[in-house]
Amino acid sequence: MTDFIAETTDLLARTPAVLRALLIGLPEAWTNEPDAADGWRPRDVIGHLITAEQTDWMQRTRRILEQGTSVPFDRFNRHAMLERDLGVPVDRLVEQFAALRAENLAALANLVSGADLDRRGFHPALGEVTLRELLATWAVHDLDHVSQIYAGLAGSHDAEVGPWKAYLGILLRRDDPSAVPG
């Protein structure tokens, strides 16, 4: 493993533990509010991460290794979780995500070495991409969506902070994405 692969998988391996620490058993007073960008509650975000583990990252890694740019990646359904996960408790979603992530990181470690990172695939909208870009995106996608969970959690208490809202960018940006806290 190169440093890049080790460093990227180090981050990826942490996300299940972060989600457990943050969400398992957290009172619903915090978790029922959607974020402002996608309208997703924390449970929807985890569902989206589950779909990506099932149908995106490792499928695309294998496509690059096996077919290069000759067959484009399959498209990805961003909203699959909204019907699929109806009624599944959030604790179970977190554990389902954790199991899929562990499985995928084990598969990745067996499949990919540093020599593969410049190999290319073809994204149906973005064109040619490298395996290195795919793996970096996998990790930053985690950061983007965990941050989205934070935005929903904060939004649940928008009405309770009173005048302090003026200092809380995470709330101000729900109303105006370019707002700067005072």
Added chain:
Amino acid sequence: MTDFIAETTDLLARTPAVLRALLIGLPEAWTNEPDAADGWRPRDVIGHLITAEQTDWMQRTRRILEQGTSVPFDRFNRHAMLERDLGVPVDRLVEQFAALRAENLAALANLVSGADLDRRGFHPALGEVTLRELLATWAVHDLDHVSQIYAGLAGSHDAEVGPWKAYLGILLRRDDPSAVPG
């Protein structure tokens, strides 16, 4: 304890575990980049949270309970950590924060009951605020700043995701806060 106090402290008690899961031992390739809003690296954000545990939340809680609106809150130094924590390893900052948070939540449980939540204090810039608003702000302030840590972590890999940046709001917003991922 009312539900409000129990629910708020439930969230507050989680932040040290989240920071441990996310940051302890994380390679520096992830942690050396400042966020775009304040120019703070993850370690600076933790330092800011430490200052708030030391000089903000519980001091203001006690001020409300003991003096009401008659004596304004002391002002808070947002940048105290930049000199104070020079050279302190991030792992030690996380544990220092965890110890202060545990101590403050224990003190809060002894000091405050639901009957106190409408009691008022005086913020030097915002005017009259309630204890309920202070406690909600304490929790949302955690969410705001952990989210800021995520923004810095993502920024460290801005150059590595290639064309996928177009889909990653957490990166696009570093350049343009009102950017919408495509």
